Amino acid sequence: MNKIRKILLRYYKKISIFLGLLIFLLLCLLVFQIRQLVYFKQQPKVYKQFTVVKKPIPVLSKEPECDFTIQPGDTIEKMAQRLEEKDIIRRDVFLSYLQKNEIFIKGNLYKKQQRKYILEGYFFPQTYGLYFNSAPEEICEILIQPYLDWRKETKGNDDIITIASMIEKEAAIDEDRDMIAGVIANRLKEGMRLQIDATVLYALGYHKTRLNLGDLKITSPYNTYYVSDLPPGPICSPSQKSLEAALVPKEHAYFYYVVETYGQPKHTFSKTYEEHLKKVEKYKQSKIQ
Numbered sequence: 001m002n003k004i005r006k007i008l009l010r011y012y013k014k015i016s017i018f019l020g021l022l023i024f025l026l027l028c029l030l031v032f033q034i035r036q037l038v039y040f041k042q043q044p045k046v047y048k049q050f051t052v053v054k055k056p057i058p059v060l061s062k063e064p065e066c067d068f069t070i071q072p073g074d075t076i077e078k079m080a081q082r083l084e085e086k087d088i089i090r091r092d093v094f095l096s097y098l099q100k101n102e103i104f105i106k107g108n109l110y111k112k113q114q115r116k117y118i119l120e121g122y123f124f125p126q127t128y129g130l131y132f133n134s135a136p137e138e139i140c141e142i143l144i145q146p147y148l149d150w151r152k153e154t155k156g157n158d159d160i161i162t163i164a165s166m167i168e169k170e171a172a173i174d175e176d177r178d179m180i181a182g183v184i185a186n187r188l189k190e191g192m193r194l195q196i197d198a199t200v201l202y203a204l205g206y207h208k209t210r211l212n213l214g215d216l217k218i219t220s221p222y223n224t225y226y227v228s229d230l231p232p233g234p235i236c237s238p239s240q241k242s243l244e245a246a247l248v249p250k251e252h253a254y255f256y257y258v259v260e261t262y263g264q265p266k267h268t269f270s271k272t273y274e275e276h277l278k279k280v281e282k283y284k285q286s287k288i289q
Helices: 002-010 012-042 076-085 091-097 136-143 145-154 158-170 174-190 197-204 240-247 273-288
Strands: 066-069 102-105 108-111 127-130 256-259 267-270
Touching (some): 076 091, 091 136
């Protein structure tokens, strides 16, 4: 204990000087901080001003850049070809989009299922305003609007579109449309195969002036010689007249029809198969003459 006391007494002066200097420095620092605080409080407040520069947003032209016309009886493949020719979209891109398993457009989900193209028949014949280098979704949103309006106005369904598309391909004149619609209705009611050549041509994927027995046996859900119901979807874009005929088919007792005379558009209708065969033979004779 005495030893510690002697050491403290010996270094007392030095320790006192050191502590004094330390306290002095701390007091100086405190005074400096107080003066700085008072100084900044007396200074006027200055705020930096920032200017927000809005970048221009690219605005699409409200006016369509080109016209695109769909004709009655057109198929998706024909449309795709003309879309490419007009530099609206590449043919393969458009077709690939319509071969997806499902697509969602304007609040509606469409499923491909057994169809060749998911929206075949839904692009109604008329002239549309389109844009160059468009995405397939953008084109479909424009082309499908008349179909959506029709659904809302008539409460028509997919079967009506499918029937109308077959009428479009089979009838060359308006007066035959409701008659052919009646034949389709009668056959469906009786559970008969529709046996419509236009569906076979659609299944084949190319046009032929005359079908052979091998063509009629092609395994396809579109071949109405092979299936006993409607094909899985439309085979073309139907006209307004064909849609009207499909909605209100003419009531009659006919189950068969054939072109009356070679080179003429009008059809003749039969109630029995025997009667139909006679008219088919008459048609063949007209080709020879």
